[in-house]
Amino acid sequence: ALATAFILVLASLKHGLTPVYIALAGTAVSAVFLAVTQVLVVFFDVAQELSYWTVGGISGIRMTAILGVVPWTILGLILAVSVSRSVTLLSFGEDMAIGLGGRLSRIRLRAGLAVLILAGSAVAVAGPVGFVGLVVPHITRRIVGIDYRLVVPFSALLGALLVLVADMVARTVAPPFEIPLGAVTALVGVPFFLYLANRKEVRG
Structure with missing residues (x-):
């Protein structure tokens, strides 16, 4: 927070x-x-206890950890869905959002709270897994459009799919060793981030 x-x-x-x-x-x-x-x-x-968590991964997750964050995840999803229409207005520009009756400070606060709760829940269980939160929403918007009432649920599904695929890659590339999950997602996320930054700079 x-x-x-x-x-x-x-x-x-x-x-x-x-x-x-x-x-x-x-x-x-x-x-x-x-x-x-x-x-x-x-x-x-506590270096040994923290080393596994800091590299990110889902192989060591237990049901008790999942049950601990389920209420927060549900709360975050409800909040995200409830603010999704207002966030869609923001994608057309602040002036249009204000003209259509949107209150920017309230929209940003609710959206920021949803992101905070959902990201915190995910990281609390799986650790930091790299650029999933940056890559997946952009890909989702290319697939379903800019309506965040669709972007939010599809991002959740595609994000989970990306993590599962990255985890399988991390387990199979160099057996019997397992590559950190965050390193695998970074291989996808870093080039995408550089592409995104370059595109914004060109447009600017």
């Missing part, structure tokens, strides 16, 4: 809420929090 607040403040102060700048701000804030995490790991001597 604190990282999300920092990212939104950084984005709104100078460059606006553009997707590329939010991603860059997120990377910078993530580096800061990663450094804080490393300090806590050393201080409390």
Whole structure:
């Protein structure tokens, strides 16, 4: 939640809420929090326990962990679906959204809360799995269009599918060793992010 607040403040102060700048701000804030995490790991001597979680993966997930985040996931999905129509208005531009009666601050707060809850639930169970949250929504919009009432559920399904495929690749590339899941998703996400950043720059 604190990282999300920092990212939104950084984005709104100078460059606006553009997707590329939010991603860059997120990377910078993530580096800061990663450094804080490393300090806590050393201080409390929990490096071994944390090493599996930090690389991301679904092979060690137990039903107790899933049941622990199910209520939060359901809450996040309900919130995401309820705000999806308003987010669709934002995709046409802030002026049009305001003209159609949208309240930007309320839309952003509700959407940010949904993202925070859903991302937090996923990471709490599977750890950080790279660029899934960046790649999948863009691909989904290409398939189903810009209506977020469709983008939200299809992104959930395609995101889960991407993680499962990446996990199978991580297990089969170099047996009997398993490549970190985050490394596999990064192989897809980094080129896509560079393409997205270059496209935005050309358009700008």
